Structure formats: structure tokens, C-alpha cells
Amino acid sequence: MEYKLHTFSNGLRLAFKQTENTQIAHSGFFINAGSRDELPSQVGLAHLLEHMLFKGTKKRNTNQVLNRLEVVGGDLNAFTTKDKTVVHASVVKDHFDRCIELLVDVTFNSSFPEKPLEKEKKVVCEEIDMYLDAPEERIFDEFQEMFYASHPLGNNILGSKETVTGFNSDNISEFVHQRYFSNEIVLVVVAPIKAEKVIRVCQKHIDGLDIKSGTVQRRKPEASPIFDVVKHNGFSQAHVLIGSEAYPLDHENRPALMLLANILGGPGLNSILNLKLREKHAYTYGVDCSLQSLTDSGFLTIYYGTDQRNLNRSRKAVLRELESIRKHLIKPNLLKNYKTQFRGQLIMAEESNSSLMFVIGRSLLDLGYVDSLQEVLNKIDSITSEQLQEVANDVLAPSKLSYLTYLPKQV
Numbered sequence: 001m002e003y004k005l006h007t008f009s010n011g012l013r014l015a016f017k018q019t020e021n022t023q024i025a026h027s028g029f030f031i032n033a034g035s036r037d038e039l040p041s042q043v044g045l046a047h048l049l050e051h052m053l054f055k056g057t058k059k060r061n062t063n064q065v066l067n068r069l070e071v072v073g074g075d076l077n078a079f080t081t082k083d084k085t086v087v088h089a090s091v092v093k094d095h096f097d098r099c100i101e102l103l104v105d106v107t108f109n110s111s112f113p114e115k116p117l118e119k120e121k122k123v124v125c126e127e128i129d130m131y132l133d134a135p136e137e138r139i140f141d142e143f144q145e146m147f148y149a150s151h152p153l154g155n156n157i158l159g160s161k162e163t164v165t166g167f168n169s170d171n172i173s174e175f176v177h178q179r180y181f182s183n184e185i186v187l188v189v190v191a192p193i194k195a196e197k198v199i200r201v202c203q204k205h206i207d208g209l210d211i212k213s214g215t216v217q218r219r220k221p222e223a224s225p226i227f228d229v230v231k232h233n234g235f236s237q238a239h240v241l242i243g244s245e246a247y248p249l250d251h252e253n254r255p256a257l258m259l260l261a262n263i264l265g266g267p268g269l270n271s272i273l274n275l276k277l278r279e280k281h282a283y284t285y286g287v288d289c290s291l292q293s294l295t296d297s298g299f300l301t302i303y304y305g306t307d308q309r310n311l312n313r314s315r316k317a318v319l320r321e322l323e324s325i326r327k328h329l330i331k332p333n334l335l336k337n338y339k340t341q342f343r344g345q346l347i348m349a350e351e352s353n354s355s356l357m358f359v360i361g362r363s364l365l366d367l368g369y370v371d372s373l374q375e376v377l378n379k380i381d382s383i384t385s386e387q388l389q390e391v392a393n394d395v396l397a398p399s400k401l402s403y404l405t406y407l408p409k410q411v
Helices: 045-052 062-070 093-108 114-132 135-147 161-165 169-179 195-206 254-265 272-280 308-327 332-349 353-366 373-381 385-395
Strands: 004-007 013-018 024-031 075-080 085-092 185-191 228-233 238-245 287-293 298-306 402-408
Touching (some): 004 195, 013 195, 024 093, 024 353, 045 075, 045 114, 045 169, 062 075, 062 093, 075 093, 085 093, 085 353, 093 185, 114 135, 114 161, 114 169, 135 228, 135 238, 135 298, 135 402, 185 195, 185 353, 238 308, 254 272, 254 287, 254 298, 254 308, 254 332, 254 385, 272 298, 298 308, 308 385, 308 402, 332 373, 332 385
Parallel strands (some): 013 185, 228 402
Antiparallel strands (some): 004 013, 024 085, 024 185, 075 085, 238 298, 287 298
């Protein structure tokens, strides 16, 4: 992928890609710090920190932060993942300077005032309640808790009400001081602006920042234990998650596993599991197979909801399809169709300039480079039926599968 990379005097990097046929500038700070970097006493702190970024800086109160871009039709947002915090904004290109100045201010000069903090802790507690009522989200987090047993990757990003209500402003400031390193932060700009101007504007607001450099120290998760757990919850139907250990981001077999996951349960209604579970048997409204990869680990999951009466039949149907894809090679003409579909999905996903910003930021932090779309497509094109079968036998072997099932509460 063609993009320009510039390093500022304090070690912080800028990645820029110039766009055409648009008036919108997308910018974002990608910070290599997330929930996996929390100590046991800090669970939920990275997410609360993200909430507090818009609650006041050394020179702005909450309203001034929120209004700064809204008055020119812009958008300011942030999110937290297991290993990253991202603060991003989109504006009409004429207001690019205003956008970068605000992003720098909220990311590096937030003051985390106590009064707004107490309110925001209540907001996060409400968010936790909403999450507990959403089985399709909750089951993924509980699966990860068991999958990454005794490792920070198993912690819920939101934390718990007990941990969140105990945090104060000093706790948040300490996390920033301990985890925000200049060489572990990338500012990504995807905009219809010439590179010289982008660098000049960003340099004006970034060069004077006093940010220490350092290296993020992370413990690699150990091999996942195998489990088959059933929990009784108050949900109206059964929910099933089947998962296994998979490949990290830089593994040579990851492209093949990405394609395999798409074949099994990608977004298309013609996926193998959707055709079997929904179209043939009407066991479920939909089924999803997804791959989550980090720099040092990964896991693949199959999720669906079903009536409890169909629980055993649906599970057997899934396992039959997994057995089939382990034992039999996909025919060449069918594999060609699967590749064409996956290629189209990848091309459409990269049509969005904001999505492109996220791809660049994540790839630079995780891998140190960004594959072009054509390079990704070439990797997909080179996958053979034999490779898919090899990956299926490696990742989807019966001895490697774990299960988490939610059932309605027993009366």
C-alpha cells in the first residue's frame, strides 16, 4: 500500500495516505495500549480512560471538547480493544488543523476531572448492565475468559462494577504515564490534502509534546485449556459458541484460515453453516464463523442461537460439516467461487477511507508494515484446496474444540 511515513522529534509516527474525490479528512491516534495491559487491580481502566478523554483537558471543559468539531459538522470518537486505544475524528478538509489540534489535546492533555469521572463511572456501569443482557456479546467475552484463563486477555474490556467504581483520576493518569509510549503510537491521516501540508500541520501540534519512549511488555498467553461448559441464563433461547486456538497475525497459514472461516460462516447467506443450519434445517436465524488474531495469539469461533429443542441436533450438524471439510478437498470450481466472493468482500471493505485509516493504524502497530489490497488478494488467490484441508485439520480437529453453551434458566 502506498502511504507516507514521518517520524516526529519525540518519536511519534505519522502515516499518511492522500485520497481523491472526497472532501473528508479522517485522522486517528492508534495507541498500543489496551485491556491486556492492565494489572489485576486495573481491570476496566483502559476503557474508562477512553471514556474520560472527552471530559476535559487542561484548557477545555467537556462542552468545549464536544463542540470543537461538532460546530463544523465533524465527528469525534474513541474505542478500546484488548491491545489498543484509538481516538479518531472525521471533518471536512478545510477544518483539518482544528481536528488535529483537538485530537492532540484530548489524547495527551486530558485532565480526568473527578466530578465528570464519577458520572462516567455510572455510565460505564450502565454499559455493563446492557452487555449482561446481550447474550451474543456476553458469550464471546465469557468464552475468552475461559480460553485465556489466568491471562489478561481473558479480562472483560469493560471491567466489573466493583473495579470501575473504585478508580480515581490518579489511577487513570498513572496508566497513561505507564503505557503511552511515543514509539508505540501512530497518527494515521487519510485525507485529500497534500503530504507537505499534513506534515506541517501535525508537526505544529505534536513536536512539542513531552512523551517518553519505551517498549510495551506483554506476556504471551499459554496454550488454551479445552472445555465444554453449559450455563443457565435468563435468555429465551440457547446460545452456542464453539472455538479453538488459531493463528497470530503474522502466521503464514492465517490467510488460508481467513478464507476457511469465510467459507464456513462468513457474512454471505451462502456460507456452508448457514445453508445447513438455517436454510436446510431452520435451526437458527444466522450463524457466524470469525477469526480473531493478535500479535501473539488467535482463536476461531462459531456462534449461533437456537431453540433449546434443537440444541443437540444443531451441534451435531455443525460437527458434521467440520468433519467434512477436514476429510474432503474442496473442488476447484467451488474454491474459485469462494475466492471470488471473499475477494469482493475485501475490496468493498477497503472502499471506505475511514476503514482504510483503521487498517493502516492497526497494521503498523501490530506488524510494522501495511499490505496493499493487491498483496492481500494475491495471498487469497494462491490458496489451494490442500492448504484449506491442512488448516482445517490443524485448527478444527475435534480434540482442539471448546464449547460454551447458554441455556434458559431451569424452572
